Amino acid sequence: MASLGEFEFIDQFLKAQAARGQPFYRHPQALGIGDDAALLPPLAANEQVAMASDMLIEGRHYLSQVDPRALGHKVLAVNLSDIAAMGARPLGFTLSAGLRDIRPDWMERFLDGLLSLARDAACPLIGGDTTAVPADAPEVFSVAILGAVPLGEALRRDGLQPEDDLWISGHLGDAAYAVSRNAEDPKLNWPQPRIELGMRLRGIASAAIDISDGLQSEIMHLCQGARNRDVAPKTLKAVLNWESLPMGPSVTASIASTALSQADAICIAITGGDEYELLFGAPQRERAAIRSIGAALGLALTRIGHVESGRDGPQIDWVNTAGQPIPAQWQQRISGGGFRHF
């Protein structure tokens, strides 16, 4: 097992890295790593704080042999994705790590991936700790992240209204397809949190969520979220066009080469996790505004269906462009639900 000396080295190493390339706060009363707690610069008037946290465990959320740069990126990206899904601007994050030992090359690359994304997202590392875990235990990384959003403008899960369109960013399927083949894929290893999109959707989207557990499961969360509001109808039904789902390039290529059936592709796109795209609802009157945002960001934004008042609890009807229901055997496969880490 590594000695504490090495862990102190890591703390120093983090500080050095942070000082070199980090978007550190310039406010004279802000404080990064090194005190009992970090101090953030004051928020803008009328902003409120958004906070999320996520733990990644070796062998559960990532494989031991993963490229450490990609792992560093992903540990932060999945948390930034939560901040994006609230429409918040990132403020900073803490990292707690439970490590078996210190492998300097590995750590340097991990921090490179982590802090490159932190810099790009203007989201500095402001604190954390490192602890030794036993030699046969999985390593663990826990990030907590803060964002800021104007009061009342956050994109919540509970705002969906009947007749709202449902939209998704980017494309689906490549991450889960890579997992199923034990393959690498940029979508799986280098997820891009949709921070700018989330911020631009303030005042436009009625509700938003990031797709970490699979499209179908996240749609159900939005429909269930609406139930919790007094003002909304108690039950929403989503009507979605499976032919409209934007497939990722890996999935598309594999359909073309017949390595993957269309049924498999649809199932992967609907249930696959680790997408980190945004799923959001918006009134029909916002279609042009949303298309403009997509064009400005160079990001595909696809309308995949809408919601309407339902009966008998939240549900999803999958149809094709002609309005015909999805084949029964496909429905059976996708009704198993979202991607599970367990």
Next chain:
Amino acid sequence: MASLGEFEFIDQFLKAQAARGQPFYRHPQALGIGDDAALLPPLAANEQVAMASDMLIEGRHYLSQVDPRALGHKVLAVNLSDIAAMGARPLGFTLSAGLRDIRPDWMERFLDGLLSLARDAACPLIGGDTTAVPADAPEVFSVAILGAVPLGEALRRDGLQPEDDLWISGHLGDAAYAVSRNAEDPKLNWPQPRIELGMRLRGIASAAIDISDGLQSEIMHLCQGARNRDVAPKTLKAVLNWESLPMGPSVTASIASTALSQADAICIAITGGDEYELLFGAPQRERAAIRSIGAALGLALTRIGHVESGRDGPQIDWVNTAGQPIPAQWQQRISGGGFRHF
């Protein structure tokens, strides 16, 4: 290994617990557990956010057989102690847990300890996640916590000035003494974060830190912290009276019964970790104000020495009330440094 169903149960369980006994935010635009991120009520004008995080690993920071109520308390208490050491008021916290399985009785008691302290500290649980770890892996808990403090009034580590007094809250030694005997002790199992003290020390203390790694090591941190400020002298020396150290009741009783030598007691008090008392500096003119705070809180506040301009880097001189240096063999024992979790 537990199924995801059980983990979903835990998420629900946390929500139910939270709804029952938690100091949830009453602001209409605040949001607790259940969305991509929590939303905090807006801060008061001119407040800034303080953020800390701490990870506890089974077998490293606590023993498997620990009372789960005490563990739940401690997981939050060590983080609240960091917020207290900044002089901040608690705002809320997230909890990430890596668990081998779900033991409902155990979890109920863990949450009882955790949420009782959350309620007492007005610091609600606002998010988090649970993940399964392998059957032979240590369990892990990671908390990230937020506080708020008026801009520029935080108690930082870098504010110590020559001639400042050094003070500590409460008493020392009982936690480390319990660890050394593999015994239970309220100080070890139920640490009390000094939140109210920290808030009252704003504008009075020049610097503060919580004693998690041992008094001697924390004093060095304060002396080193002062080096980082342009306005302070580059080098501070702490002159401390070992006869003035307030010993805990367990240590005091064991000295009386001769189960513990005075030398051992001093060494434990100076190097023992897990105290979670506040160590702070303050100008001499604040002595009466500090004594008033101690009286108002019913909390012992003890002046243990002072700092002066030094040479040759930060250092500590231990002396007795008559000004004589600490015996050489004691000095040797304590110079090993603070308590190590490793």
